[in-house]
Amino acid sequence: MKFIIFFLGMSTFCFPQKISFIYETKCKVNSEKQDDVYSENMILDIKNNISIFRDSLDKKNDSIKLNHGNGRYNMGVENKFYVKKNLAQKRIEKVITYLGTDYLLPVEEILNWNITSEQKLIGKYKSQKAETHYGGRNWIAWFTTELPFADGPYIFSGLPGLIVSIQDLNNEYSFNLIEVKKGGTIFDARKKTVKIDWKKYETLAKSYFNDPFNINSKGWKTATFTDPKGNTVDISVKNKEIQNSILQKNNPIELNHKINY
Structure with missing residues (x-):
C-alpha cells in the first residue's frame, strides 16, 4: 500500500549525542559526457534535531575558521552542497560562501514523499523505498527506521528514518551511506549570513x-x-x-x- 507523507507534517527525533553519517556522493556534472562523474565523501552531522551536511573540506575549513584561522574555500557559487537543517522547525537552508561572505538560501520547495511497500537490505540496514520530486528531478530513496532520524543527505529529510541511499531517476546524482560515527561535537562556523x-x-x-x-x-x-x-x-x-x-x-x-x- 502506498501513502503520502507531507514534509511539513513530519515529527522529528531527538538524539542528545552527536552522530555523523558519511555519504559517498556522485554527481554527473556534464550531461553530455557519460564518464564526467565527480565523487566525494560528504558528512551529515546531527545533534538535537540540528544537522549540517557538507563535504570534508568544508568541515575542515569551518573548524579552522572557528579557531580564528583562514580556511581555503572553493571558488564559485554553483555546485555547492552545504546544507543546514532544523528538523524541529522544518527549516532547510543552503549556504554559499562567495568572496568571504556566507549567503543563506532557504529551500522552500516541499518534499512530498510517497512511501511504497518495497523493502530491501542495504548494508546491514532493513530499508524501505520512498519517492519524491525535488529540483526538477524525480528521486528514489531508501530509508531505515533502525536509524531513527528524520534526515538524510543534502536537502533530503522528512521520512520516518534515516535515508541511507537516494538517487535521481536519471542516475546523475546519488548519495549512499558508507559509515556511521558517534560522538564528538557539531559546530557551525557560518552563522553570520546574508539571506538571498x-x-x-x-x-x-x-x-x-x-x-x-x-x-x-x-x-x-x-x-x-x-x-x-x-x-x-x-x-x-x-x-x-x-x-x-x-x-x-x-x-x-x-x-x-x-x-x-
Whole structure:
C-alpha cells in the first residue's frame, strides 16, 4: 500500500549525542559526457534535531575558521552542497560562501514523499523505498527506521528514518551511506549570513562567471598570475579557463534553477 507523507507534517527525533553519517556522493556534472562523474565523501552531522551536511573540506575549513584561522574555500557559487537543517522547525537552508561572505538560501520547495511497500537490505540496514520530486528531478530513496532520524543527505529529510541511499531517476546524482560515527561535537562556523533567494543566487553566479577573481571591484584594469612553470600569464587567460569549466558543468542538482550564461 502506498501513502503520502507531507514534509511539513513530519515529527522529528531527538538524539542528545552527536552522530555523523558519511555519504559517498556522485554527481554527473556534464550531461553530455557519460564518464564526467565527480565523487566525494560528504558528512551529515546531527545533534538535537540540528544537522549540517557538507563535504570534508568544508568541515575542515569551518573548524579552522572557528579557531580564528583562514580556511581555503572553493571558488564559485554553483555546485555547492552545504546544507543546514532544523528538523524541529522544518527549516532547510543552503549556504554559499562567495568572496568571504556566507549567503543563506532557504529551500522552500516541499518534499512530498510517497512511501511504497518495497523493502530491501542495504548494508546491514532493513530499508524501505520512498519517492519524491525535488529540483526538477524525480528521486528514489531508501530509508531505515533502525536509524531513527528524520534526515538524510543534502536537502533530503522528512521520512520516518534515516535515508541511507537516494538517487535521481536519471542516475546523475546519488548519495549512499558508507559509515556511521558517534560522538564528538557539531559546530557551525557560518552563522553570520546574508539571506538571498534564487534570483540573487543567479546574480552571484553570473557575477563570478564574468569576473572570477573580482578584479573589477578592485579597480584593476589588468592583472597577471604565474603558472606552475613560472611563466607570467594575463588574468584573462585564467578567466577563460574558469568560464569554460563553468560551462562544462551544465547539469546542476536543481535543474529548475539551471543558469544560462
